[in-house]
């Protein structure tokens with residue numbers, strides 16, 4: 592989405608592109624914008640009631656009320672702030688170490704948890720297994736899509752699953768995560784009332800199930816059975832439930848950032864652009880680049896366009912994010928070496 596000269600949606604900034612079936616009409620409005628304008632969402636009061644009922648059901652049942660997945664970014668920081676200050680929950684912070692994060696991720700998470708008096712534990716995943724996991728995902732020609740969104744799909748599920756396993760081992764009933772509304776919908780975990788949205792949600796659930804089954808087939812074919820547990824069929828282990836905060840409350844990233852800066856001394860991790868609205872692990876640099884080579888939108892592009900579409904971020908802010916994006920060439924070369932990938936980016940796009 593970096594190149595702002597090509598044809599793009601006047602409402603959400605998504606460029607027209609074939610792999611993802613994004614088409615613009617004569618008024619330069621994309622098919623996603625047209626479709627979402629006609630859909631109804633569950634009202635906030637109802638969503639908030641679901642959230643509070645779930646809390647009431649589990650509060651006080653374990654050594655902690657819940658595990659909170661920390662990432663150092665704005666979404667988990669604000670989530671921690673709200674759960675602690677507004678809901679007075681007894682929380683255990685957990686941050687997964689996949690070996691491809693920026694150090695600032697851990698520093699930020701530590702700072703936020705300290706400010707809120709939440710104990711934070713690092714859940715370090717086996718290094719060689721993670722290298723194999725990402726090597727497999729980046730190199731498998733059958734699993735990948737042109738936007739390389741499959742990396743986040745599989746890794747995102749693994750992150751939630753291991754947080755759930757962590758909670759289960761400690762007898763903690765709930766896992767809280769700061770996934771944004773687009774991410775929650777993309778996992779098929781949102782609450783829906785609109786018939787069209789229910790159909791789209793079922794399509795997503797079917798796609799995810801197919802993707803997991805396919806990953807198992809590919810792992811067996813490529814003699815990588817040791818990675819099978821990293822591709823779970825269920826998002827949560829039995830006895831643990833997840834609560835995705837940002838589908839129960841309006842998602843307002845700019846206001847959230849202002850609050851956590853003021854209240855917790857939170858600072859953005861500016862690794863992608865001088866303008867902070869999104870962050871991620873080091874691998875995001877690689878899949879963003881690969882999506883660019885394939886002339887299609889990546890996962891961050893799709894999320895930001897969704898936030899523009901919903902009036903959550905301004906077009907100018909998103910434009911600035913891309914205009915001020917950092918060059919990632921040397922970082923990408925280093926990552927390829929770390930992941931044992933030979934032949935350069937051309938070999939895996």
Ligand SMILES: [Zn+2]
Nearest residue numbers: 600603621624
């Ligand atoms: Zn659009």
